Amino acid sequence: MDPESKAPEQPQPKPTLRQRIVNLWRNVAARFSRFWTDLRPGPEARGGAAWGSILAAFVGALIAGRYMNTGFGLWIDFLFCLAVGALLILISAGLVPLLLTILRKLPRLVSGVIFGSVLVIALTFMPVGIGVGPIACLFAGILGATIATFFSAGFSQAAAKKKVITIGLFVLSLAATIGEVVFLAYDGSMEGLVKVQLKSPPPEPLCAPNPGEPGPFKTRVVYYGTKGVNPRRPEYNAPTVPTPTVDASKFFKDFKGWKRNLRKTYWGYDMDKLPLNATVWLPDGPGPFPVALIVHGNHGVAEFSDPGYRYLGELLASRGFFLATVDENFLNSGLFHDPPKQQAVRGWMLLEHLKLRRRRRSSINWSTIRTMPPSASTITSRSDRSWRLRPPTASTNRPGSGV
Numbered sequence: 001m002d003p004e005s006k007a008p009e010q011p012q013p014k015p016t017l018r019q020r021i022v023n024l025w026r027n028v029a030a031r032f033s034r035f036w037t038d039l040r041p042g043p044e045a046r047g048g049a050a051w052g053s054i055l056a057a058f059v060g061a062l063i064a065g066r067y068m069n070t071g072f073g074l075w076i077d078f079l080f081c082l083a084v085g086a087l088l089i090l091i092s093a094g095l096v097p098l099l100l101t102i103l104r105k106l107p108r109l110v111s112g113v114i115f116g117s118v119l120v121i122a123l124t125f126m127p128v129g130i131g132v133g134p135i136a137c138l139f140a141g142i143l144g145a146t147i148a149t150f151f152s153a154g155f156s157q158a159a160a161k162k163k164v165i166t167i168g169l170f171v172l173s174l175a176a177t178i179g180e181v182v183f184l185a186y187d188g189s190m191e192g193l194v195k196v197q198l199k200s201p202p203p204e205p206l207c208a209p210n211p212g213e214p215g216p217f218k219t220r221v222v223y224y225g226t227k228g229v230n231p232r233r234p235e236y237n238a239p240t241v242p243t244p245t246v247d248a249s250k251f252f253k254d255f256k257g258w259k260r261n262l263r264k265t266y267w268g269y270d271m272d273k274l275p276l277n278a279t280v281w282l283p284d285g286p287g288p289f290p291v292a293l294i295v296h297g298n299h300g301v302a303e304f305s306d307p308g309y310r311y312l313g314e315l316l317a318s319r320g321f322f323l324a325t326v327d328e329n330f331l332n333s334g335l336f337h338d339p340p341k342q343q344a345v346r347g348w349m350l351l352e353h354l355k356l357r358r359r360r361r362s363s364i365n366w367s368t369i370r371t372m373p374p375s376a377s378t379i380t381s382r383s384d385r386s387w388r389l390r391p392p393t394a395s396t397n398r399p400g401s402g403v
Contacts, residue, residue: 038159044152045145046110052144053117053137054089060124060136061085070334071232071266071302085120092116114141125184132180139176146170215319217283224356225327226275231268233304236277236327243276245269246352251345263339266301267330271339276353277327279306281313289322293350296325298342301334326353 015023064085065078096112114137122133146169149155155163225236226245249272252260264270283289294312296305309325316323328349331342339345 039162039165041145041149042152042154044148046107048144048146048148049141050110050113050144052140052142052147053114055144056136056140057085057089057117057120058082060121064124069300069302088119088123089113089116092119132184136177136180139173139180142169143173143177146173212315214315215283217285217318217320219314219317220282220284221313222280222282223278224280225277229269229273229275230277232266233277233327233329235279236275239277243356245273245275246349247272248274248345248348251341251348252339255339263330263334266334269330274330274349275327276349276356278324278353279310279313279327280322280324281310281317282322283317283320285320289320292316292321292323293353294323294325295328295346295350298332301329301332304329324353326350 061081061084062078065074065081068077068081070077070080092115093109093112096115097108100108100111117140118133118137120133121136122129125132146166149166150170155166158166222240223235224241224243225233225239227239227242228237229245230237249270252271255271260270269275278293294306294309296309299305304327306325306327306329313323313325326349328346331339331345331349
């Protein structure tokens with residue numbers, strides 16, 4: 001046997017399915033690693049992403065301040081929201097790096113800044129902010145990262161595919177950011193939301209007067225309120241008819257501390273000196289006229305809605321009603337200082353308004369009120385349900401008279 005002759009090679013066993021999957025994964029990972037080496041953003045992109053997120057959070061804080069309306073002024077609202085936003089980002093920038101130190105996966109400081117920016121946007125647009133915040137900061141971060149990459153020194157020498165992808169991401173993130181701004185600024189549309197399908201023919205129209213048309217009476221408007229205690233409501237601070245204050249402090253025994261002090265600072269008075277304010281629309285006629293009191297809802301403390309009943313006051317007064325829209329805005333919700341048990345106080349305040357005419361048996365002399373014509377009449381009580389307008393007489397002008 002020739003010593004130089006070699007034994008025939010043994011055939012290699014076929015790789016198992018598991019080995020083929022492992023080899024395929026290693027090949028894909030190696031190709032992706034080479035691709036990512038050319039594409040991987042540099043440190044300038046991280047800084048750009050952080051500044052893009054901070055800019056988005058800054059705009060979100062300004063929007064929140066614009067619509068917060070605490071009543072202390074627009075600049076106070078802006079500064080408050082900016083301070084809260086900066087505090088959230090600082091806390092996040094410290095907390096997230098601490099968590100990522102354990103995970104050791106992402107850039108710690110940049111991740112903290114981005115997470116804080118997401119939190120600011122989410123709180124600004126609650127409840128949809130949970131989805132809006134991450135999306136807004138994602139596109140803002142990509143936009144900032146691509147802009148920073150453009151201005152980096154090594155971008156001109158970068159691989160062509162990195163330039164193409166960077167430009168594509170810039171265009172995509174810019175379009176998405178503009179789309180978000182347009183979407184959030186759009187008021188929406190009611191078209192198509194309500195569709196009425198009549199299965200039967202509509203009823204015949206009523207042969208009756210339109211209740212929305214003005215009545216036969218001319219109308220007058222006057223204000224009554226507590227003098228000198230309404231810095232937020234100047235129309236009641238110098239009323240045509242002065243009224244006393246009422247003590248509601250027994251309702252608010254648990255309302256203490258900085259929350260009560262903040263509300264007192266805003267309104268200029270405490271719960272023991274609540275004013276009796278109202279705007280009254282009067283029919284110009286002999287009467288007697290039924291009395292109607294209207295009180296607004298529990299909206300924001302700085303958003304006075306009682307003037308919004310003007311249309312109803314003018315309409316009902318022209319139809320023979322004595323209508324008063326009562327001011328109870330000082331019981332409404334405020335920033336961190338909502339008064340407890342305010343619903344019970346609302347009803348109690350209406351009773352105090354009704355007591356105004358019971359405390360004084362005679363009528364108010366309206367003849368000296370400048371907002372009324374020279375032939376002004378007087379309001380006098382005839383029953384618990386109506387006030388009667390009549391010319392002033394000597395008997396109605398004695399000391400102590402008036403509603």
